Amino acid sequence: MALKTIIRCFLLGALLSGASAVQPAEESLGTKIKKAFAPAPTPTPARKHRKKKATPTPSPTASPRQKKASPTPSPSPIKSKSKRKKASPTPVPTESPAATETPSPSPAERPTPSPPERPAPGKKAWPNVSLSPDEIVGYDSYPPKVRQVIDAGLALATQNLGYSYGSADPKNGGMDCSGFIYYVLQQNGFADVPRDSSQQYVWVRKAGNFNAVLSRKEDSFEFDTLKPGDLLFWRGTYNIDRDPPITHTMIYLGRDKRTKKRVMIGSSDGRTYDGKQRWGVSVFDFKLPPPPQSGDAKISPVFVGYGRIPGLNAQSSGE
Secondary structure, three states: OHHHHHHHHHHHHHHHHHHHHHHHHHHHHHHHHHHHHOOOOOOHHHHHHHHHHHOOOHHHHHHHHHHHHOOOOOHHHHHHHHHHHHHOOOHHHHOOOOOOOOOOOOOOOOOOOOOOOOOOOOOOOEOOOOOOHHHEOOHHHOOHHHHHHHHHHHHHHOOOOEEOOOOOOHHHOEEOHHHHHHHHHHHOOOOOOOOOHHHHHHHHHHOOOEEEOOOOOOOOHHHOOOOOOOEEEEEOOOOOOOOOOEEEEEEEEEEEOOOOOEEEEEEEEEEEEOOEEEEEEEEEEOOOOOOOOOOOHHHOOEEEEEEOOOOOOOOOOOO
16 A cells, blocks of 8 residues: 555546646747747737838948949049140130341240231232342442342342341241341351341441431431441331330432432332332342331331441442
């Protein structure tokens, strides 16, 4: 009996312990079931997850938009640079330089105005003129050095050279007035001749060979000592600020046998020979300009005087 009682008690305890073990197992399964069904009615975590997933989605979309937006401004400065490059060359041609009698390209000297190189509209440019020695009165009596200088000038007048302001070389197709004097004298042994007309005037004055002329009459006694080969000087043929204000020069030839008029040779932008205007290296009539018609003496041509070429023996037996 005692053994059976013990066995019953053991079985009863085992049943009780198993029941207690089953109950918590059943509770744990219930809780698990509750937990499994619990997230379904509560959408908040799912929506939170969706919001988190939605937040990264705009970020990549915004980032490519920013990348796309970033290259769009980049070409705009490139276009602006190209516009600047296109705009930069446009002012360059405006800087076109004015000619000067002394050929220097410095912009400081370019404000000096240049005389016209071509005939004015409506005016006819007649061909340049040269003379042969036997067309000049008393040419055979000229000193050899004088004939040499005059022959060189007459030869240039046959080359159809134009008036080129700033040029002293016939290879340029033309010369200006002082460039003609400079070239002819340089070619004939006068190495110290200055380049521009103002300094050529000073060159003659310093040698003590200058004769001033105040009269406006061609038969004035002031021309009694004028000889072939002398340099002739003017001021006020165009507006320029220089000291002395000499602006034009030529070489006196003597008298033309045909017209009996005084003639000269050089380069001009519109002086006349035989009543016709010529542009370039030519023979011209030597006549005094009319009285000034303007209050500004700088733009009113005035004949200043003449003088011997320093070092040249210009003694002759007449004009």
